[in-house]
Amino acid sequence: MATEADQGRTRVRPVDPRLVRYASASRAFFAAIAVIGALQTAVVVAFAWLLTRVITRAIDGMPWAELTTLLTALAAVITARALLLWAREALSARAAARVQAQLRAQLVDAVGILGPGWLAGRNSAQLAVTAGRGLEALDAYFGRYLPQLVLTVIATPVLVAVMWWQDWISGLTVLLTLPLIPLFMVLIGLATRTVQQKQWRTLGRLAARFADTVQGLSTLKVFGRQHRAVRSIEKVTDTYRVETMRVLRVSFLSGFALELLASISVAIVAVSIGFRLVDGSLALAVGLFVLLLAPEAYLPLRQVGVQFHAAAEGVAATDDVFAVLDEARELAAHAQRAPRTADAATVSAGPGRLVLTGLRVRRGDLLLPSVDLVAEPGTVTLIEGPSGAGKSSVFAALRGAVAFDGHAELDGTPVSALSPATWLAWAGQHPGLISGTIADNVALGDDETAAASRGPLVARALELAQAGALDPDQELGVQGAGLSGGQAQRVAVARAVFRHLRARAAVIALDEPSSALDAATEAALWRGIRDLADGGATVLLISHRRSAREIADRVVTLSATPAEVGA
The missing domain is CATH 1.20.1560.10 (ABC transporter type 1, transmembrane domain)
Structure with a gap:
């Protein structure tokens, strides 16, 4: 028809x-x-x-x-x-x-x-x-x-x-x-x-x-x-x-x-x-x-x-x-x-207990490996696995970017009934910066009426992301032109950190945040992420670096191969 x-x-x-x-x-x-x-x-x-x-x-x-x-x-x-x-x-x-x-x-x-x-x-x-x-x-x-x-x-x-x-x-x-x-x-x-x-x-x-x-x-x-x-x-x-x-x-x-x-x-x-x-x-x-x-x-x-x-x-x-x-x-x-258990406009960020049960992301005609995990506030959950196993797809499902089977709940509420902006702070593999100052990029999505009071939090977020040496007032070009790859990556991490510090997101999801960093900077970044978790944040981390295991409370390994839909 x-x-x-x-x-x-x-x-x-x-x-x-x-x-x-x-x-x-x-x-x-x-x-x-x-x-x-x-x-x-x-x-x-x-x-x-x-x-x-x-x-x-x-x-x-x-x-x-x-x-x-x-x-x-x-x-x-x-x-x-x-x-x-x-x-x-x-x-x-x-x-x-x-x-x-x-x-x-x-x-x-x-x-x-x-x-x-x-x-x-x-x-x-x-x-x-x-x-x-x-x-x-x-x-x-x-x-x-x-x-x-x-x-x-x-x-x-x-x-x-x-x-x-x-x-x-x-x-x-x-x-x-x-x-x-x-x-x-x-x-x-x-x-x-x-x-x-x-x-x-x-x-x-x-x-x-x-x-x-x-x-x-x-x-x-x-x-x-x-x-x-x-x-x-x-x-x-x-x-x-x-x-x-x-x-x-x-x-x-x-x-x-x-x-x-x-x-x-x-x-x-x-x-x-x-x-x-x-x-x-x-x-x-x-x-x-x-x-x-x-x-x-x-x-x-x-x-x-x-x-x-x-x-x-x-x-x-x-x-x-x-x-x-x-x-x-x-x-x-x-x-x-459709029946709803919560209204995305009224639900605010809760303590941040995230439970995934049998979550399988659809990619075309394939179903990616099933994921089961429980991420508690105050912990770092590391997701490992070979390329193509579906690690980034798990984050995409949480953001509402892809369809999935199974269940994903935050404090007992299905994430599909929530707006990601109310509970998730995310930094992907691509920084996704925009033209403007570094401070504008870090505070992206923040209430403009509170702009005058966000300076200390922006500085704190940059510090935890190991980008404290950058000038928050530095002007960037299109797609963050003016920064190196590693600097852009750390600004993206700072953006996710800032959202958590603003009490806008209980869960922090970081996808390969150290892929463009040297060993010393990476170690400092891991310490910053650990401090966030110790402060009560629920941290989900994707990384191929073995050093990430040192700060992880739980490690979830994805290794199964995708299955065809209907198989």
């Missing part, structure tokens, strides 16, 4: 209902743009009527003084039309900005709900392109496409009704020829949607390829593969160019087809009016009034087809955003239906 997102990709819908569901700003926008559309329709009818009056009265020899009154009214109508166009543009720009902000905020919240395990299986570069350039493309969607769509719904029936009221033959002609435009719009829209989706996917691949190349450029240069990476990017870029040109070609052809249909339809109305004017069966005022309204009747629908192409990229991006939001919504709904 296809999901709602899949269905959105296979059929052309004027407006995705999920837009109204997820972006509350769009509701007020639709109401306001409908009012403007109704006023624009009235102005169009008034303009045609006044212009007809001016021309026919001038032919009849109306005095200039009386004609001036009509011309003044006509100028006022033209001014009103210009002001309504300006108001529509301003309203559309503001609504687009608000909707973009709302969807970006909800996208971030959705990623938080889905968790790091979901994010690990996604292309982060492509997701960034969607949240950035993709949502920015909504400017065209709100500024051009949606106003024309609303105007079509309001103006077209009114104009056809007015034409029918004045001249039923012309009204019937428009009514019979008008469906040809949406018919071709659907056919063209299907083709446009297909090529636009291909272009959007190619852009995502290009972003991912470029990000991977930049991140691994030093490795590529060492192995002499940088030129191959460049050629790969050039190939994807060329594919994107081809897809873009295909989108433009379809856009130009569709615009030509819609203009041709509208021109032929207006010509039919004009010829009909001309013949009847010649034989005297139609008055000049009526014929001219209807002829002025005929192009206006086709214009909104024609512009919807034209502007659909300009908005296609934003529509493609919102499909991806809505897919993520739908997935997060389903997960949240499932979590509400």
Whole structure:
């Protein structure tokens, strides 16, 4: 059964209902743009009527003084039309900005709900392109496409009704020829949607390829593969160019087809009016009034087809955003239906007794070795085992980054019912530093209102992590640029230590914290970790170093091989 997102990709819908569901700003926008559309329709009818009056009265020899009154009214109508166009543009720009902000905020919240395990299986570069350039493309969607769509719904029936009221033959002609435009719009829209989706996917691949190349450029240069990476990017870029040109070609052809249909339809109305004017069966005022309204009747629908192409990229991006939001919504709904033993928002860090019973992490089609351990406050539990045995995966399960079987409880509460931020301080094998000061990195996630009082704790955390010689005010670049590998690793450990010292986490989980350290620094780090445990912390430690056993109260060895799921 296809999901709602899949269905959105296979059929052309004027407006995705999920837009109204997820972006509350769009509701007020639709109401306001409908009012403007109704006023624009009235102005169009008034303009045609006044212009007809001016021309026919001038032919009849109306005095200039009386004609001036009509011309003044006509100028006022033209001014009103210009002001309504300006108001529509301003309203559309503001609504687009608000909707973009709302969807970006909800996208971030959705990623938080889905968790790091979901994010690990996604292309982060492509997701960034969607949240950035993709949502920015909504400017065209709100500024051009949606106003024309609303105007079509309001103006077209009114104009056809007015034409029918004045001249039923012309009204019937428009009514019979008008469906040809949406018919071709659907056919063209299907083709446009297909090529636009291909272009959007190619852009995502290009972003991912470029990000991977930049991140691994030093490795590529060492192995002499940088030129191959460049050629790969050039190939994807060329594919994107081809897809873009295909989108433009379809856009130009569709615009030509819609203009041709509208021109032929207006010509039919004009010829009909001309013949009847010649034989005297139609008055000049009526014929001219209807002829002025005929192009206006086709214009909104024609512009919807034209502007659909300009908005296609934003529509493609919102499909991806809505897919993520739908997935997060389903997960949240499932979590509400599932029985819970505790509320993550209300449970605070307890004493820190961690019990794992039969915990087995899923990795694709494999189940990693079962883990059983009890980690008490005031102890250091060392997890050992060969590479690939699943040591880091145990920490990933505790962080909610991967699915697992078995049980994991903190002070009697399943960890799945708790937010990791309420009980776990973690330092992984990759430091994960950000641009900013060292103090900002150590106190990451700390309450900003308490920033003035965190200085001593930051210094204490750096000292326990054997990074006391570093200046907390030192500015770091992207991904912690400015520190050596060992220094970055110790700052990451200090971040976990700081969280415990702040009483935000009862359990400290350190994954290979000494892998980049010399023997003397490693020994000092072990003493700092031992001091934390003696102070009441529950410490989980992963290390291949034999020296780690000297501070461990318990050693858990993983040696079994993974098993296939269902075996």
